[in-house]
Amino acid sequence: MLNFKTALKAEYIKRKGTGIYLLSLIMGIISPILLFIVAFFDDTIQDGGLPYNYFTTYIEKCLSPFAEFFFPLLIIITVSRFTQLDHKNGGWQLMETQPVNKFSIYFSKFTMILLSNLVAILAMVGFSFLLGWLSSLFIEVPKEASFAFEAGAVLQIITRLFLASLMLTAMQYLIAVLLSSFIWSIVIGFFGLLLNLFLQGFSVSATWYPFEILSKISDHKKGSDLGYWILYSEVVGIIGAFLLLYIGYQWYVHKKFMQAFFRKPARFAMLLVVITVCTGLITWIVKPNKMLNYSETVVAGKIEGTGKFSRLFVIDQFVKDTVAAIPITNNTFNYTIKQDIPLNKYLLQFDGAMQGEAVFGSKDSIYISLRTSKKANDIKVTGTRLPENRYQQQQGQGWSMAEYYLEENENIDNPDRFTEVLAEEWRDALKESDNFRTADNYVPKDDFYEKNRMMVTIRYLNLWNDYLKKRAAMFPGQKTPENAAIKEMKRTVPLNDESLLNESAYFDYLKATLIAGNTKDIDENTKSIQAIAKLPAGSFKDKMLYWQLNKSLKEASTADERASLMAAYGNSFSNRKYAGILRQYDKLLLSLTKGKPALPFEASTLDGKPFSLASLNGKHIVIDVWATWCSPCRVQSPYFEKLALKYKKYPIQFAAVSTDDRIDKWYVEAKTKSASVLQLHADNNRKFCDMYNIESIPRFIFIDPQGNFINAEMPYPDDKVFEKLIREALGLPEEK
Amino acid sequence: MAENIISTHNLTFYYSKSRKALDDVSLNIPKGSIYGFLGPNGAGKSTTMRLLTGILPEQGNAITVFGSPLQEQVPHVFNRMGSLVESPALYLHLSGYDNLRYIAQMRRVPETRIPEILELVDLQRDAKRKAKHYSLGMKQRLAIGMALMSEPELLLLDEPVNGLDPNGMRDIRRLLVRLNKEKGTTIFVSSHLLSEIERMCTHVGIISRGKLRFEGTIEELALQSGACKIQVTLKDAPKWHTGLLPEIPSVILENEKQLTLELPDREAIPEFLRSLVTKGANTYEIKILNGLEEWFMSLINQK
Structure with a gap:
């Protein structure tokens, strides 16, 4: 230990006049400065609504440029500069002929680099406070912002950044010590950094990739959803750093790879043990987790902020059925739903005003936290369906090239091109669904995952059906071949899954399949409703008919047409409930027709x-x-x-x-x-x-x-x- | 026999299977000596030096320093041992003073010793300048100063005068001799210049193609060269040539004024001179021709 301290103090003398720590400082303050400039010209950067901490938010906004670019860049440069001090001047041999052991030599230098990392992190945080305060003098800050010093949150960001930097630093250090030319560690580092930015664009990422560990911080600025101090990716980083330091140190001590690991059985055995334990641990941590089912179906939660609420309604989005009316006392609630409910995205309605959504089903215990103010509200769902709800929040339906072709009538004459694009987009969308992880490495449960795969596939099958329609209209008589991907898509989606019928996209798909062979010159709604009427009675038919009748009513041009639709099909339901809802709807449409009084609204x-x-x-x-x-x-x-x-x-x-x-x-x-x-x-x-x-x-x-x-x-x-x-x-x- | 500070027992080293850098090298460096380690470039001097300092990991356990195996003593052996390998290893971005401060820290020597060292290597006036602005001689002196920081009992110097001008060479030579005399420091110094070694060393080892060809004191070295070859400048050289020929068969007439001839050893020179003068020769100059050089060349060219 004395030895290590000696080496560290000596290293500190050595860095004199190199400006390495000045560079760390500069790289640390770039992000807050950029944000300051942006905030100066663009005040939309301030998002208000719910109470938040002004400074912590300022730091969090700096995290993306810092953790994904400037910080890794600094590490690459600093590691190279520190090791070059000795490569250039014959310093390694000089150090090795001093009464200081190699462990101290190797790790004192590494510690100096970590110190540089810390300088950069602290500079980023410190300048966020300084420039945040400065910009608050020029820019109007929302009333919801608090200017308190959140020691815990700030310390957590500092700790996470530091831990996340370990593996990258160890990797660069290993390379830079072994290869005496400065160019290699820089080139390899740059390549790694660019590769990460590039791969992110393709939503390909590996948690154990050193750069990815850092960018996870900007992906999950608030950290764990489950209240852990650090994320699993940071734990992976610590283990990875240990592994790389072990290999790097042994390699350094014995100079040659063969010498370090293969000459003596004991060294080789130790290497095997370290690699096995570290990669084993990393594999175990990286393996996604799934939440377990709960013994009953529980909906609990709390409400923070302005306003008192007395009831939370959980509503099925399909026919707006109320699944549960949950009493709220003192803005908290805890309720057990007795009946079986299918896995669905339910509507949450607080006293008929504030609204949100939550994915859950039977045997789930979910916790809903609503934050609300006069201006905005935010719902977070945790518990056994946390990953599913995070996924729903993050994934919108992305832009689609195939959809664009359809809109612009492009490539209607080129089915090969269209099918190719469609299949590729479908595969990418599935991959995105497969790759989803929460901050704590949880993935949705199998039931949701299966359903989501089907929903993704249905989207592309519907595009395919639209394409077939367009082609039939524009190039009648020409064949449109189905390729293997389309066939696989069709295999993925069954034609009789009643649980999927809560989604209109699935209805559209089934409808298109039902009327595909009908070439009569009548409109689609009529074709469809005639086909549905022929289905065997039951809840499947009920749901199909409900969708179609709803659509037909909406698209009907006159009250008479609606009346005749209701007369013809209103009694075909096995479950009277659907007919009742549609009658309500018919009434609403009637109330909006010409000459009816416009109802007063507040x-x-x-x-x-x-x-x-x-x-x-x-x-x-x-x-x-x-x-x-x-x-x-x-x-x-x-x-x-x-x-x-x-x-x-x-x-x-x-x-x-x-x-x-x-x-x-x-x-x-x-x-x-x-x-x-x-x-x-x-x-x-x-x-x-x-x-x-x-x-x-x-x-x-x-x-x-x-x-x-x-x-x-x-x-x-x-x-x-x-x-x-x-x-x-x-x-x-x-x-x- | 004096105690050996370094000894190697059949030291052998391979860079690869086919490249044997050292072959059975057994060195004995007595305490208090200045040991010149002589050999042409590529003979294995640097390899030996790096092995002796532990920079190259030894393949075996042949090196003994201060009476114990070197491997067991790394790195604390450097408290007693200063070295200068692949000179000059110093931090060019630091000043001379800071370089010494760095070593003082590494060797846990009080910084008060720095001025002494600066004086010893005569760099007092340049202490604050950055090492990159130093001349080669100054760099070399600073590096030696760094090696001397903790008053080592043993100093290993790899080609300390390489690339220096005659003045620089002389300064360093004087410094080393002084250290050896005043502090009793044992010095192991490598060089490819025979004359350098001859001038300051008490002991010599000669290495060539990885093998130790000779080891002994400087006197033994002189004996090794065998007969002593001298050149005599005198009047009427041809006459004396004929006169001396029966007595000394090796005498050669170089020109009108000069003869070369071989005597059994240096000790025979005074007697020979006396007899020449007695015989009435007008002698202007007598010069020992370096037989050592030729012997050295033949030694290192051995297969």
Whole structure:
């Protein structure tokens, strides 16, 4: 130990004048500086809504550039520079002829490099505080931000970064000590760094890859979902570092690889033991875990933040059945669901207002934490379905080339190309589903995994069916060969899985299969409903019929057509429940037809006053339903404003109703709009959307002076018909 | 017989199966000696040096230092042993002073010793300059200073005068002789220059192609060269040539004024001179021709 301290102090003398630690400092502060500059020019970087710690968030934002690029880069450079000090000057031999053992020589130098890592980490954290504070002087910080010093969280980030850097440092050190030319360790390091960035683009990654261990920190900034201090990847890093240091040290001591490990049986045996134990441990840790089933089905949780809630409704998304109504006391709840429920994505509704989703099923114990404020809310689901819920949160349906081809009618003449692209996308999507891991290396359970594979496949099968349709229309008589991948996709998805029928995509797929052979010249809905009517009675048919009838009703052009649909098929259900729901729906659609009274809804104006629809009686009303996050809404709103200005003098009121969850965002944006449009925010946007059957936005609603609908679903204002309808209603002549 | 500070017993070393660098080398370096280790480039000098310092791991257990196997003593043996291998190993980005400070730390010697060393190697005025701005001689002196930091009993120097000008060579030579006299330091110094070794060493070992060809004191070395060859410059050389021929058959007439001839040894020179003068020869100059050089050349060219 004395020996080691001696060597360390000597190393400290040696680094004098090299500027190595200055470089560490600089590499550490680049990320906070970049963020500072970005924040200065772009204030959208501040995300508010829920309470958060300003400084910790600032540090977390620095983690991506730091942990994925600047920090590994620094390690590559520092390791090379430290070892070059001795390679260049004959220092290794000088050190080895001093009364200091090789262990001290090897590890004192390694310690110096770790010190450089620590300098960089502390510089990053320290400057985050400094520049974070500085930027708070120039930029408006949301009220939710707290400026407290979160010692625990900061220390955790520092510790994690340090541990995650160990394996990369040990690897670079091994290379740089053995190969005396500086170029090799730098080239190998750069290549490794680039390879990692490159592979990430292909969602290929291995947890034991030293660079990946560091980038895991930026992937999981908050660390473990299960409350562990460090992640499994960091544990892998520690073991990997040990392994590499062992090999590197032995190699260094005995100079030659053969000499170090193969000349003496004892050395070889030791190597085998170390490799076996380390790789064994790493394999064991890297192997994904699955949550175990629970003995019963439990839904528990807590609510933090503003607002008190009395009940949580767990709702089946298919027919909006309430699976459980869970009482909430003092903003906590713990409830056992007695009946068997299938694995599904359920809707969570807190007192009919706040809403979220959770994936679970029977024999699951899930814990729901809702954080809520006046402006925003956030739901986290942990427990036995933690991985499934994380997966759902992260994976949106990605962009698809095949889908683009279909939209643009490209490659309809080239089935080979289309099938190839489709098959490749399908395989990639499956791979993405297979590779998903939580921060703590948990993967979804088999039932979810199987279902997800099918859902992914169904998406691509539906694209395939759309393609077949287009081809049949554009190139009738030409064959479209199915390749092996398509056949495999079809094998993956069974045609009779009732549990999948909760998803409309599966219904679309089954429908396409049912009517594939029908070449009669009638519309698809009719073909489909006729085919479904012929299915044997039972819950499978019920669900199919429910989907189709729902669709047919929605697409029916008149009330008469809907009435005849209900008359023909409304009684074909084995389970009366479905018929009841559809009747409700029919009624809702009827209530929105021309001449029916528009129901009053609760909304507030920009100055926070309540608004009533009745106050506008005597005027025509055109309503634009929109939200700040909706980009098609942004496209339409200038046309809408233009018309509002044009018809200012006429007895017509243009109004915009926002369905934003975040009132603050709405407020900022609505303020900038023309005063000729009355800006409103729906107080309870769920209720409003249900009442007006708003399934997508933008949506334009036209109401007459008596408060009755003229048109509950107008064309968009950029369409000439929109203005034509207004002029007709106002009794103005057609414009030439 | 004096106690040996280093001895090797049939030291053999292979770089690879087909490349034998050292073959049965048995060295004996007596305490208090300046041992010159002589051989042409590539003879195995550096390999021996690296083995003696433990930089190269020994294949076997043939080296004994201070009476015990070297392998058992690494690295604490360096408390008693200073070395300069593949010179000059020093940190060019540090000043001379910091280089010494580094060694002082490594050897746990108080830093107060640094000025002494600086004086010893005559670098007081350049202590604050970075080593990369030093001349080769200064670098060499600094490296020797570093090796002397902990007042070692034994100093191993690999080609310490390599590449130096005559002045630099002389400085180092003087330094080593002084150390040996004043502190009793045993010095093992390698060189490929016979003249260097001759000038300062008490003992010599000659190595060539991995084999030790000779080991002994400098006097024994002189004897090894056999007969002593001298050159005499005198008046009427042809006449004396004929006169001396019956007595000394090896006499050769070089030119009008010079003769060369061989005597049994150096001790025979005064007697020969006296007889020449008695016989009335006008002698201007008498010079010992270096027979050692020729002998050395033939030695190292042995297969």
